[in-house]
Amino acid sequence: MEAPPVTMMPVTGGTINMMEYLLQGSVLDHSLESLIHRLRGLCDNMEPETFVDHEMVFLLKGQQASPFVLRARRSLDRAGAPWHLRYLGQPEMGDKNRHALVRNCVDIATSENLTDFLMEMGFRMDHEFVARGHLFRKGIMKIVVYKIFRILVPGNTDNTEALSLSYLVELSVVAPAGQDMVSDDMRNFAEQLKPLVHLEKIDPKRLM
Amino acid sequence: MGTTCHIMPVAEGKSVQQTVELLTRKLEMLGAEKQGTFCVDCETYHTAASTLGSQGQAGKLMYVMHNSEYPLSCFALFENGPCLVADTNFDVLMVKLKGFFQSAKASKIETRGTRYQYCDFLVKVGTVTMGPSARGISVEVEYGPCVVASDCWSLLLEFLQSFLGSHTPGAPTVFGNRHDAVYSPADTMVQYMELFNKIRKQQQVPVAGIR
Numbered sequence: 012m013e014a015p016p017v018t019m020m021p022v023t024g025g026t027i028n029m030m031e032y033l034l035q036g037s038v039l040d041h042s043l044e045s046l047i048h049r050l051r052g053l054c055d056n057m058e059p060e061t062f063v064d065h066e067m068v069f070l071l072k073g074q075q076a077s078p079f080v081l082r083a084r085r086s087l088d089r090a091g092a093p094w095h096l097r098y099l100g101q102p103e104m105g106d107k108n109r110h111a112l113v114r115n116c117v118d119i120a121t122s123e124n125l126t127d128f129l130m131e132m133g134f135r136m137d138h139e140f141v142a143r144g145h146l147f148r149k150g151i152m153k154i155v156v157y158k159i160f161r162i163l164v165p166g167n168t169d170n171t172e173a174l175s176l177s178y179l180v181e182l183s184v185v186a187p188a189g190q191d192m193v194s195d196d197m198r199n200f201a202e203q204l205k206p207l208v209h210l211e212k213i214d215p216k217r218l219m
Numbered sequence: 220m221g222t223t224c225h226i227m228p229v230a231e232g233k234s235v236q237q238t239v240e241l242l243t244r245k246l247e248m249l250g251a252e253k254q255g256t257f258c259v260d261c262e263t264y265h266t267a268a269s270t271l272g273s274q275g276q277a278g279k280l281m282y283v284m285h286n287s288e289y290p291l292s293c294f295a296l297f298e299n300g301p302c303l304v305a306d307t308n309f310d311v312l313m314v315k316l317k318g319f320f321q322s323a324k325a326s327k328i329e330t331r332g333t334r335y336q337y338c339d340f341l342v343k344v345g346t347v348t349m350g351p352s353a354r355g356i357s358v359e360v361e362y363g364p365c366v367v368a369s370d371c372w373s374l375l376l377e378f379l380q381s382f383l384g385s386h387t388p389g390a391p392t393v394f395g396n397r398h399d400a401v402y403s404p405a406d407t408m409v410q411y412m413e414l415f416n417k418i419r420k421q422q423q424v425p426v427a428g429i430r
Binding site for chain 1: 266267279281295297300301302303304305306308309311312315316318319320405
């Protein structure tokens with residue numbers, strides 16, 4: 012079902028609806044180094060940042076056809092960092108010429124008892140995984156190159172196995188609704204990464 | 220951040236407003252300095268009927284609270300359950316969850332009043348209102364330097380007696396379970412939730428005043 016364009020929705024409670032603009036691609040393991048090298052040259056000058064995150068996806072089933080999905084993410088290598096709760100809406104099917112996938116997004120930093128709280132609310136964990144990779148920034152654009160690891164024993168993040176022989180590359184921007192020029196900037200940046208990686212708008216529904 | 224405790228005094232034969240004035244005058248006589256205002260509010264959500272059927276359990280009440288002392292935070296809690304401390308985007312999430320959690324609009328309760336600083340003590344005297352009507356008084360006393368409840372409860376008690384006299388309460392339940400644990404803002408919000416629930420259950424305080 013198509014979501015109504017968020018730009019037409021009222022601004023509730025004084026907050027602006029934030030949208031996530033997303034382009035995705037992938038590279039095989041052996042091409043990782045060249046990609047990292049190119050990104051280090053193109054992106055903002057900063058210490059190379061790596062991360063190890065554990066993400067759990069929770070569903071709340073109601074009488075509606077589609078369950079409500081929330082993503083809870085925590086850092087495994089940064090002690091004391093808050094947990095990150097994220098809601099992602101349905102992709103907006105507006106403009107076919109728009110270069111990036113656009114969806115409503117709400118990001119919330121929370122305390123550590125997030126999973127207990129979500130269970131109390133009625134959410135149930137659907138799946139979890141560990142993401143390990145590199146983070147780059149260029150202005151407001153965030154580029155993440157990471158590998159997904161399947162968790163073999165639920166809750167045990169030390170015992171994991173790689174899901175594939177490749178790295179997922181994501182270029183994303185979180186910006187207020189209505190700023191479509193953002194996707195043009197993203198496309199221009201993505202052009203510079205060719206032919207190492209082809210970043211494109213991938214509709215998650217077409218994969219299912 | 221220190222250790223706080225809340226009480227709900229209602230003076231004999233006086234209205235809410237008069238009791239608040241009495242307390243603030245006593246504090247000013249003690250030498251406390253007025254330091255701005257405060258506000259703590261609480262909204263109640265319950266699981267929508269549509270979600271209940273699939274879960275097969277009784278609907279739970281979820282409280283979403285804000286405290287002007289922590290302006291960038293939002294507290295969400297279940298009675299006898301976990302208290303989540305989140306940033307203010309949690310309110311935006313509750314709007315998205317409208318289909319699953321319905322807000323009981325009529326039961327939004329809040330307390331507003333003045334903050335008084337007296338040396339290491341921060342005293343907040345507020346009027347608890349539900350909609351347009353004043354339903355009671357909340358007094359919060361925070362002892363800044365100490366974060367372990369059991370270490371400073373007797374000091375807090377002594378200070379409370381100095382300006383509340385006979386209305387001084389017993390130790391709050393949050394202290395009871397984990398006496399030696401570090402006190403946190405979530406504990407303050409649990410106390411406010413219990414206070415608001417007590418006031419909600421109480422009959423509306425008539426002008427003549429009852430205890």
